[in-house]
Amino acid sequence: MTAVIETNGLGRRYGRRQALSDCTLSIPPGRVVGLVGPNGAGKSTLLQLACGLLAPTSGTIEVLGARPASGPAQVARVGFVAQDTPTYAGLSVADHLRLGARLNPGWDDGLATARIRQLGLDPGQKAGKLSGGQRAQLALTLAIAKRPELLILDEPVASLDPLARREFMRTLMEFTAEHEASVVLSSHLVADLERVCDYLIVLAASRVQVAGEVDELLATHHRLTGAARDPATFPAGHQVIQASHTERQSTVIVRSSAPIDDPSCSVDKLDLEDLVLAYMTQAAAVGRTPVLETTR
Amino acid sequence: MMVIEFHLDGRSGVSPYMQLIHQVRQAMRLGLLREGDRLPTVKDVVAKVAINPNTVLKAYRELEYEGLVQPRPGVGTFVTRTLSDESLAAHGPLRQELEQWLTRARAAGLDEESIEALFLSTFRAAAGEKA
Numbered sequence: 544m545t546a547v548i549e550t551n552g553l554g555r556r557y558g559r560r561q562a563l564s565d566c567t568l569s570i571p572p573g574r575v576v577g578l579v580g581p582n583g584a585g586k587s588t589l590l591q592l593a594c595g596l597l598a599p600t601s602g603t604i605e606v607l608g609a610r611p612a613s614g615p616a617q618v619a620r621v622g623f624v625a626q627d628t629p630t631y632a633g634l635s636v637a638d639h640l641r642l643g644a645r646l647n648p649g650w651d652d653g654l655a656t657a658r659i660r661q662l663g664l665d666p667g668q669k670a671g672k673l674s675g676g677q678r679a680q681l682a683l684t685l686a687i688a689k690r691p692e693l694l695i696l697d698e699p700v701a702s703l704d705p706l707a708r709r710e711f712m713r714t715l716m717e718f719t720a721e722h723e724a725s726v727v728l729s730s731h732l733v734a735d736l737e738r739v740c741d742y743l744i745v746l747a748a749s750r751v752q753v754a755g756e757v758d759e760l761l762a763t764h765h766r767l768t769g770a771a772r773d774p775a776t777f778p779a780g781h782q783v784i785q786a787s788h789t790e791r792q793s794t795v796i797v798r799s800s801a802p803i804d805d806p807s808c809s810v811d812k813l814d815l816e817d818l819v820l821a822y823m824t825q826a827a828a829v830g831r832t833p834v835l836e837t838t839r
Numbered sequence: 840m841m842v843i844e845f846h847l848d849g850r851s852g853v854s855p856y857m858q859l860i861h862q863v864r865q866a867m868r869l870g871l872l873r874e875g876d877r878l879p880t881v882k883d884v885v886a887k888v889a890i891n892p893n894t895v896l897k898a899y900r901e902l903e904y905e906g907l908v909q910p911r912p913g914v915g916t917f918v919t920r921t922l923s924d925e926s927l928a929a930h931g932p933l934r935q936e937l938e939q940w941l942t943r944a945r946a947a948g949l950d951e952e953s954i955e956a957l958f959l960s961t962f963r964a965a966a967g968e969k970a
Binding site for chain 1: 855881890893
C-alpha cells in the first residue's frame, strides 16, 4: 500500500534558519496521525510541505504517491485546514459553500449542506460574525466536503474552548469513520490528540524525535526507577530516552521492544503525554547544552 | 434506536479501548443489553465520544473474540448472549443488603473515601483468596 506521506531527508530552510531538518517518515494509510511538538518546532512547515504550499530546500516528499500539489488531480486529493481555521470574514456561510463547490471538482454539496444544518449555522450569516467554534466547524466542513483522501489540519483546536474542541473532534472522527480517510493533525498539546490518534510523530528542535503507531510506542516505552546508576550500564537493546538522577535514585525512560527484566528497579508503563514530554525534554536539553562527545 | 451510550473517563488511567469493553460487559450484566441488541455503530460512537474509529473496532473485535457479540456485515454488531438471566433476580436483595451495610458504615463515621477503600480492599482480598 502506498504511504500517505513519505519523506526522505526532507528539510526546509528560511534564509539562514533551518525550520525542518533531515525528516524521514513513512506514514501508513488509514491512520489518524498526531503531530506534536512545542511552538516553533517545525510542525507547520512540515504540514505546508505536505500540501505543497512550500517547496523543500533539501530531500524529497511524496503524498499519496505523488509530489505535493503537482497538478489539479493531486490538489483535489488533499484537504488542508490552515492554522486557526481561517475563513473569509466578509463572506456568508452560503458563500463559502458556493466557493467550495466552484473550486473543488469532487465537491459533495449534500454533505456540506447537511453539516451546516446539523451545526445549526445560518447560511446567511457572515463568517466574521461566527463564534470561534462555529468558524472552525465551517472551515472543517469545507475541507470535508471536498472529500479528500488525506485531510491535513494545522493546530485546528488550539484557539477553541473545551466544548468547541470536543465538538470539532467529534465531527472529524465521524468523517474519518465514514469515509475511511487519512488524517494528519498537529497540536502542541498531547491531551488534544491522545484519544483520536493511532499514529504519533514528535517533532522538536526541527527534527523528528520519534514516530510510530501509538500502541507500539506505548508498549515499548518504560519508566525504570531504582538506585542511582549510569545510563551507559543498560543492556544494548535498551535505548535510553531520558534520564534524571538524584544522589541515590535514577529515573530513566527507556525504549525497548523486549520486556524489561531487571530486578534492581521498578518498571512502569508511560502514558502518551509522559512519552512525548520525555522526547521533548531530551530535544530541549540537546539544543541548550553543547554536545560533548565522551570518549570511552 | 440506540440501546446504550458510551461515555469515557479521561482521568481514569484506563484506556478508551478497555473502557468501551467494560461498559458493554457491564451493560450485559445489568441486563441493559440482551441477546439480539445492536451495539452503536462505529460512526455513532466516535461522533459521541470523539475517539479514533479504530479504537472502537478493536474493542468490538475483542468482544467478538470473547463470544459476546457478532458482527453482521453491513448491518452492525449484535449481542449474542444474555449474561444476566439467572443472577439478575438476585440483584435486588443483594443491593438492599449493600445499602443497609452502607448506612451502617456511615453511622460508624466512615466517609465516602474510607467506605470505598474498605470495600475495594475486602473485595480484592476475597478475589485473591478465590484465585
